[in-house]
Amino acid sequence: MNNSRKVAGFAGLASVLWVGLTAAVAASQRRLVFNPTIKREVASPRSSGHRTRPVVLRAVDGTKLSGWLMKPAMVGPHPAVVYFGGRSEEVSWVARDAGKLFPGMSVLAVNYRGYGDSQGDPAEECMVEDGCMLFDWLAARSHVDPKRVAVVGRSLGSGVAVQVALKRPAHSVVLITPYDSILALAKRRFRAVPVEFVLRHRFETIKYASELKAPTYVLRAASDDVVPHSHTDQLVAKLGKLHLDEIIPDSDHLNIPYLEATQDRIARFLGAQFALPRTN
Template identity: 25%
Template sequence: MSSFLPSLQSLAKGAAATAAGLSTVGFSLLYYGQNYLIYPSAFPPGSRTEVPTPDQFGLSYEKLELVAQDGVKLHCYLLQQTKDLPQPETVAVLGAEGMDDNEFAASRPTVIMFHGNGGNLGHRIPLARIFYLKMRCNVLMMCYRGYGLSEGSPCEKGIKMDSQAGLDYVTSHPALSTTPVILYGQSIGGAVSIDLASRNPLAVRALILENTFLSLPRLVPTALPVLGPFAFLCHQKWDSAAKLPLVPRRVPLLMLSGVLDEVVPREHMLGLWELVRRREGADEASPTKGEPAGACPAPEGSLSRYVEFGNGTHNDTCVQPGYWASIAEFIQAIEQEDARKAGEGQAPHL
């Protein structure tokens, strides 16, 4: 029996050492390697070198090299509206008679697109094409640092500077500076949009958010369960729950949620929607799990709206029936409200 005790002691010491080792690996992986987990810019393979261009989809565009505050150069695309587009599916805009191309561009909304954490801006051109041809929006397609052909390495601080560079470009553009700016963000791009709007409340007209989250530390336990115990080490915060209340009530939000999202649980979008409703003075509770919301407006007089897609997953919500109709109706409602305010002598964006 006594000879067996050293073996037990050795086993206990070995188990303790293994546990300590695994804990150290977990700590190190999350703390030092989290940028590689959160920003997989090389996935799918080729994403850092093979970047589709809008002309491959029949669209004229301007290739931009925007420079962030810290000097990092960003590879972006601008699709500026012209009055006459050759594509047969182009939607006509009433009241454009007598305008030249710059005047027409200045009369249309400008959408700034912030993509998810995989791929590059070129993979989102089919989405930009719908904004451009079907809704006749100007479109600025951003590509974060470390993604596609942009310089640098991605991180929260850097991407915040990247988004600001995009907004600053639009607000200083000779034709686009007076247009209503709408931020469109998918997944982590939604967090980028919320942060940018919170820091520029007078420059942003509206937000369109798809399958985004309350914050990254609150997402870790479900997105990466093995690292759940170490979520407190997540230094890439993207704390949208804290930033969204800083976005003023005059900025409406359209929230588009895939109920079957396997990456960002539905509860995150519902949590953000509840913050929107509180901001706008709602009393009723938001829909709960198991009770599909369908299309849920904010209080009377608000343009904000929450729309669920029962078959939508993280990456295919944007192709679900009704997705683009919801966006088109939202943008049209903004245009109508701005036209009404202009008719009443009010500044349309305030």
């Protein structure tokens, strides 16, 4: 009888702990998925290969979003790129490195809601809606060729880039350390928690991958403990038009976009794609 009571007591305690852990994950999921960085990575961002200017754009609901527009010095219209950053990324560094990453291209890099000088709070639905607005705004500039606008997404932003590419006529897609879904990554991390019932921001990129018709270039980190290769494998297997899937030597999840090897590869891929006649 005493043993039965002990077992029941342990079972009750385990249940309380399980419920508590589930509630904690549910309550803190915004912090777990997003990690807004307010401080600029680069104090005075300026591209050596572009005319750089800060921009403040209004989202559909009026929220102010801040970032940078980079225009090549030569007369357009130019091919263009919309960049979407990672979970903890403030995007001023893109303005600094645009000359190497995106030579001869117009570039728009805007911080998510709650990041940098952008107002509001981050959320998947808003990020995709804002991303579509940014694509439309850039495509409408007189110096941009609206038929040659690519999207580039890093880590968390790869999920935004894919959804924007499905809703807008993206010419090409670059995904840096992409994942199958944030839900799958969360389930891997919190194995004892039914995260599928509590996670709101799922970024289930794999659901949209087969519909993606734009040429897609995937870049992986050689060592990645944030997005294990198995999660990228799942996504790559479903991509509708995979161009290339490469591992960048001596890279990890944090340093990959800053490496010369990464920037050279992205510049070559986009330059080659923009030089091709569009077939659809």
